[in-house]
Amino acid sequence: MRRLKDRILIIDDSLDFRALLARLLKASGFEMMEAESGEEGLQKIGEFQPDLILLDIMMPGIDGYEVCERIKADPCSRDIPIIFLSGRTDAADKIRGLAIGGADYITKPFDRGEVIARIENQLKIRRLTDELIATNAELTEKQKKLDEDLQAAAGIQQNLLPRNPPEVDNLDIAWKFMPSEQIGGDIFNVLRLDEDHLGFYMIDVSGHGVPPALVTFSISQTLQPHMGCTIRKRPGFTPDHQVVSPGEVLKSLDEEYPWERFERFLTIIYLIVNIRNGHMIYSNAAHPPPILLHADGALELLEEGGTIIGLDGILPFEEGEKILSPGDKIILYTDGVFEFVDSRGEIFGEKRFHELVKGLYRLPIGAVLDEIVLAIERFVQGAKLQDDVSLLGIEFKNGKCQ
Numbered sequence: 388m389r390r391l392k393d394r395i396l397i398i399d400d401s402l403d404f405r406a407l408l409a410r411l412l413k414a415s416g417f418e419m420m421e422a423e424s425g426e427e428g429l430q431k432i433g434e435f436q437p438d439l440i441l442l443d444i445m446m447p448g449i450d451g452y453e454v455c456e457r458i459k460a461d462p463c464s465r466d467i468p469i470i471f472l473s474g475r476t477d478a479a480d481k482i483r484g485l486a487i488g489g490a491d492y493i494t495k496p497f498d499r500g501e502v503i504a505r506i507e508n509q510l511k512i513r514r515l516t517d518e519l520i521a522t523n524a525e526l527t528e529k530q531k532k533l534d535e536d537l538q539a540a541a542g543i544q545q546n547l548l549p550r551n552p553p554e555v556d557n558l559d560i561a562w563k564f565m566p567s568e569q570i571g572g573d574i575f576n577v578l579r580l581d582e583d584h585l586g587f588y589m590i591d592v593s594g595h596g597v598p599p600a601l602v603t604f605s606i607s608q609t610l611q612p613h614m615g616c617t618i619r620k621r622p623g624f625t626p627d628h629q630v631v632s633p634g635e636v637l638k639s640l641d642e643e644y645p646w647e648r649f650e651r652f653l654t655i656i657y658l659i660v661n662i663r664n665g666h667m668i669y670s671n672a673a674h675p676p677p678i679l680l681h682a683d684g685a686l687e688l689l690e691e692g693g694t695i696i697g698l699d700g701i702l703p704f705e706e707g708e709k710i711l712s713p714g715d716k717i718i719l720y721t722d723g724v725f726e727f728v729d730s731r732g733e734i735f736g737e738k739r740f741h742e743l744v745k746g747l748y749r750l751p752i753g754a755v756l757d758e759i760v761l762a763i764e765r766f767v768q769g770a771k772l773q774d775d776v777s778l779l780g781i782e783f784k785n786g787k788c789q
Contacts, residue, residue: 392418393510396437398428398454399472400446404495408441408502415503425449429457432464439509444473444484452487459488466516468509472497536597549577553585557662557784561753563760565776572599572651573721573775574607580630586659589719589779591674593652602649609643610636633657633670637696637704641672646697653696656689656719665711665783670704672696675722678741680755682714684748686741689717711783716752718744718781723774724759729767752782 395417399405405421412419420435422428425446432440440458444451451471459465468490473480481492490509493502552560560577572592580586590606592599636657644653656677658669669677671692679687691707711717725740743762747755756778763776 392416393438394435395419395506396422396428396431396435396440398422398425398440398446398451399443400424401443404443404472411499411502412506417506425451425454428454432458432467437467438513439506440467440469441472441506442469442489444471444475444480452483455484455487455489466513468513470505470509548575553577553579555585555662557665558585558660559752559782559784561756561780563756563776563778565760565763565772567595567723567772567775572603572653573723573777574603575719575777575779576607576610577779578610580659583661583663584630584659585662586657587717587719587779587781588655588657589674589677589721589777590653590655591721591777592649595774598649599651602644602651602653606640606644606653606655609640630659632706633659633668634704634706637670637672637693638700641696641698641700641704644697645699648697651697655696656692658689658717658719660711660781660783665715667709667711667717668706669709670706672704675720675724675737677720678716678718678744679709680716680718680744680748682712682748684745686745713783713785716748716755716780716782718752718755719777719779721775721777723772723776724763724778726774727763727767727772727776730769735763735766752780756780 395412397405397408397412397419399408399421400423402423405423409419409421420431420437422431425448428440428442442451442454449457451473455469455471458467458469465488469488470491470493471481471484471489472493472495473484474495475481476494484492490512491505493505548564549562562575564573572594573590575587575589578586578588588610590603592602592606637655640653640655653672654674655672656669656674657672658667658677660667669689669691671677671690673692673695676688676690679689681687687709689707689709691705693702693704725735725737728734740759743759744755747758750758759778760776
């Protein structure tokens with residue numbers, strides 16, 4: 388709480404000079420205390436807790452320079468502004484006083500108006516400094532709380548990622564998730580739809596921070612096959628026990644998550660794989676197209692679909708179909724996989740990413756993802772990731788269940 392009157396401590400060995408200053412300060416509305424030596428002045432600082440100190444330089448015992456140095460060495464008093472009062476007019480004396488922590492230097496004899504003006508100026512500076520320190524401490528505490536909340540949100544988000552792949556003889560499934568410093572809107576999962584079908588999706592909600600993370604949480608719950616929800620067509624079964632197609636799922640998401648609801652862009656790739664015969668059907672809502680890496684090294688992009696989710700069905704969500712052969716791999720990813728930059732500002736790029744993947748076709752899917760992550764780490768060379776890096780890989784092994 389701010390005092391009604393600012394307190395000023397006068398440290399000077401001259402009784403007449405202290406009396407003159409005391410009358411001047413009282414007339415100007417200040418509360419003051421006197422000390423006739425440096426030693427007495429140091430003792431009274433803790434007792435009086437001054438807002439400013441007027442300090443003579445030439446005194447018996449310890450001089451003003453040493454008093455100033457001791458005041459500035461003490462954490463409890465170092466922020467108190469000190470104005471030197473001295474009959475010395477040499478520039479070297481003034482420079483020394485300011486160099487050891489003095490805020491100002493007034494030469495005796497002084498002008499009364501000048502003394503009051505300089506005192507008020509230093510007190511104003513101190514008040515502003517105190518306000519800045521308090522504001523900075525408040526902001527630091529708020530940032531600490533925000534960081535804790537973001538860490539908690541990031542933990543919740545990572546708990547939404549798949550933990551263990553479903554046990555499927557015909558498929559190998561692997562994933563990688565490299566979070567950036569900021570929590571974002573990436574999410575992916577693997578869904579057991581029925582005995583013969585697995586669903587896979589990857590979502591990217593625009594932006595960073597808690598809002599997009601909350602959207603991903605909502606969508607991940609919506610896409611659970613067996614949870615009650617208002618979405619009209621969801622993963623799982625239709626009433627006649629048919630698996631809901633990707634196009635129908637995206638159409639329902641488009642209705643459930645309009646742009647006006649969250650004001651966030653939302654892209655998603657959703658695909659279904661028949662684990663018995665390798666038949667795959669997918670639909671892509673403006674998401675970076677998954678890679679179909681054939682066993683012979685040929686590369687295809689899965690681009691069939693429509694526009695971003697939330698535009699009220701302005702375009703239909705078309706579906707693409709493929710028949711997977713043994714050794715074929717599918718890689719789902721978000722744009723953070725190829726849009727990261729190195730310390731020189733060079734972007735990795737989609738072309739470089741595709742060329743990297745093409746060269747890995749002989750490796751099993753888990754090793755493919757490992758090599759992609761290593762390539763990212765080599766490229767950035769310790770630089771911070773600007774976005775989450777999400778990878779979900781699938782490899783079809785045989786044409787029939789074992």
